[in-house]
Amino acid sequence: MIRSLFVLLTIGITQGMVLPVLPITTDSTTEIRGFCIAAPEPSEHERFLTFIEKELVPRNVNMLILRVDFNYQFESHPELRDSSALSKEQIRKIVSICKTNNINLIPQINLLGHQSWASKTTNLLRVYPQFDETPNVKMPEKYVWPNADGLYCKSYCPLHPDVHKVVFSLVDEIMDVFEAKDFHAGLDEVFYIGEDSCPRCKGKNKAILFANEVAEIRDHLAGKDRKLWIWGDRLLDGKETGLGMWEASENNTYPAVDMIPKDVMICDWHYVRSEPTAAYLSMKGFNVITCVWNKPQIALSQYEDYKTYKAKVNPKLAGRYQGMMQTIWSGAGSFLNAMDNAKTDTSKKDGQVECFTQLFEAINK
Known part of the structure; x- marks a missing residue:
């Protein structure tokens, strides 16, 4: 891709260059x-x-991200469907109710990382094992962390010549059925990238590999006037900031923050404390959403910090603080059950539910 070539040419020369913002x-x-x-x-x-x-x-929720992955009856690649998957008609009903209520509905398919979970390889690498960045790492019968292979989740190889033909077919199809203009590609917690076990990626700069993959996805979407959203952790230096290897990068992808297009929306997640990284990312030229999870007091602190940033900085930076997002990391059914239980028995506390109710109560005051 042209932009990927641009990244390679400019690394180390014009890392501070601001790309056109769409x-x-x-x-x-x-x-x-x-x-x-x-x-x-x-x-x-x-x-x-x-x-x-x-x-x-x-x-008054006005944006809904649904993590679809393979939970759809894909026609372009039916071999990648989950055994039980949403139909086109079911998705269209979700689209309809969101349209009626002015909710921007955004699908997510995890790209690059999160191609396995615990002891299970997920559909892409199970069906197309040739895309595996680390084929030498075998999935354990019983998963534990830490482990000798440094296995959290597998990644696909971004340089495999056929991988984008497959994943972009899925992206195009899900975007069409969602009638969406924004796509979330995940791209969080990528631990395997530029591995020595990969004949294509061995020895290559991990930040460039990551930036090129972001640009490849972004350019594909831009060709159909669609925008890319990603999680922001790989753009942060986990060692210098003390954020660590989960909320930030300790495998040297973070210089990509100066290489990727500035019209990529960054979802900045921190769940243990309110970190000032939204300010950092906005000063790098990105639009940023502050993301919370299951600790109500932390979420409310993050919301107060968001309001402070937005109110006190100059108008250009203020415009980059785009809002707040609640993230749920259990299944939809489990969360709905927890919501129902909280209504019938107030003694049953669930962090995700409490965070959900308290955050949006604060936002809507």
């Missing part, structure tokens, strides 16, 4: 009040529609 889909006058959750199982579909109508709409 407008994001969300109206710049409307702060994002977002919610991110796994797409529901087909059996939970109707219940999830009710959740959108009865819980998200009254809280």
